[in-house]
Amino acid sequence: MDRPITSATDPMGQTRDLRPLGSAYYTVNADIPGSTVTDVAVAGDASVEFFEVIQTNELEDVDTTESEAEFVLGVTSGQTYGTLRVDAGEGRHEFDMSPQGAYLNHPRLHDQFIAVDGRAQIVLASIPYRVLADRLHIDEVTLENAMRPLHERLLTREPLVRPLVLSMWQAARTHHESSNIYVDQALDTVALHCLSLARGGSWGRKAFLDGDRSSVEEKLHGAGDTPNKARFKQTVEYIEDHLGQPLRLLDLAKHAGMSSSHFSRAFKAAMGEPAWAYVRRRRIEVARHLLESSSCSIAEIAFRTGFSSQAHLTKAFSDHFGMPPATFRAEVSTPLARRS
Numbered sequence: 399m400d401r402p403i404t405s406a407t408d409p410m411g412q413t414r415d416l417r418p419l420g421s422a423y424y425t426v427n428a429d430i431p432g433s434t435v436t437d438v439a440v441a442g443d444a445s446v447e448f449f450e451v452i453q454t455n456e457l458e459d460v461d462t463t464e465s466e467a468e469f470v471l472g473v474t475s476g477q478t479y480g481t482l483r484v485d486a487g488e489g490r491h492e493f494d495m496s497p498q499g500a501y502l503n504h505p506r507l508h509d510q511f512i513a514v515d516g517r518a519q520i521v522l523a524s525i526p527y528r529v530l531a532d533r534l535h536i537d538e539v540t541l542e543n544a545m546r547p548l549h550e551r552l553l554t555r556e557p558l559v560r561p562l563v564l565s566m567w568q569a570a571r572t573h574h575e576s577s578n579i580y581v582d583q584a585l586d587t588v589a590l591h592c593l594s595l596a597r598g599g600s601w602g603r604k605a606f607l608d609g610d611r612s613s614v615e616e617k618l619h620g621a622g623d624t625p626n627k628a629r630f631k632q633t634v635e636y637i638e639d640h641l642g643q644p645l646r647l648l649d650l651a652k653h654a655g656m657s658s659s660h661f662s663r664a665f666k667a668a669m670g671e672p673a674w675a676y677v678r679r680r681r682i683e684v685a686r687h688l689l690e691s692s693s694c695s696i697a698e699i700a701f702r703t704g705f706s707s708q709a710h711l712t713k714a715f716s717d718h719f720g721m722p723p724a725t726f727r728a729e730v731s732t733p734l735a736r737r738s
Contacts, residue, residue: 416447417445419466421468421470422449432453433451434454439571447525451522466528467505473560476519482495482512482518498554499552505527545593548595574710575705575706587662630665632654682718685723689727696708696712696724699711
């Protein structure tokens with residue numbers, strides 16, 4: 399990749415600047431022997447930055463004068479073997495990289511020692527702790543300290559983190575408007591799961607920190623909440639009225655008067671599917687109705703139902719109904735629905 403790289407493309411095809419003090423910006427643009435960045439992406443309201451790197455027999459002393467505290471999850475994404483040694487000021491850790499797994503990086507980029515004896519192909523997802531803390535409605539310092547037990551620990555027997563991060567990475571590189579919503583929801587899920595791992599138990603049995611009288615379950619979900627469809631009636635109406643416009647998870651959560659993480663869980667519990675999946679399904683269903691009942695071109699239908707392009711609609715429609723929009727329209731009997 400040609401350097402310097404200061405931005406990346408999101409799922410809607412928009413260019414977003416990389417955080418100058420972030421690990422993605424540093425790794426992509428630093429001249430690190432034995433390290434090759436293969437791809438970079440940004441997605442979600444939270445602007446989660448993703449990058450894939452291949453490290454071969456690398457020895458690196460990170461020496462940056464400034465950095466921002468980041469939540470950085472790394473997961474193996476390809477052929478990986480050998481030994482990784484890391485020291486970020488909390489003692490040197492060494493572990494076998496052969497098992498497929500995940501690890502939580504030290505929150506500060508500067509003054510780290512990293513040595514790869516072998517080959518590592520890793521996808522990393524990063525977001526500032528201040529942004530993540532705001533999403534979870536938790537104090538930033540409290541959140542960072544709570545994650546400390548996971549710093550530079552390889553999670554090889556944990557079934558959730560690696561698949562979630564890889565699915566976020568794939569979504570970030572897919573040109574679907576719903577990809578941004580998916581990344582936001584998956585981010586909240588993986589962050590809360592990491593907190594649970596760091597605390598060594600399930601949420602409901604522990605207080606979040608000493609001196610915090612609320613259980614984590616209450617903190618995250620709100621006391622006395624009962625999921626039901628009626629509760630989301632106005633949210634569903636808002637979605638229906640805005641299908642042709644970008645629908646962000648943050649906006650839907652604000653409309654419902656909830657935090658993003660609470661909204662994600664409550665919506666799925668009440669509606670039986672995640673918000674991003676509901677939005678995508680409704681767009682496809684409205685597109686089908688327009689194909690059957692209108693003479694609008696497929697490109698116009700794509701625009702009216704919130705898809706970024708005709709190709710985007712075609713892919714989503716084919717995945718859902720097993721045929722592209724043009725074929726579907728040709729098979730319906732309405733005389734008006736013949737022009738594509």
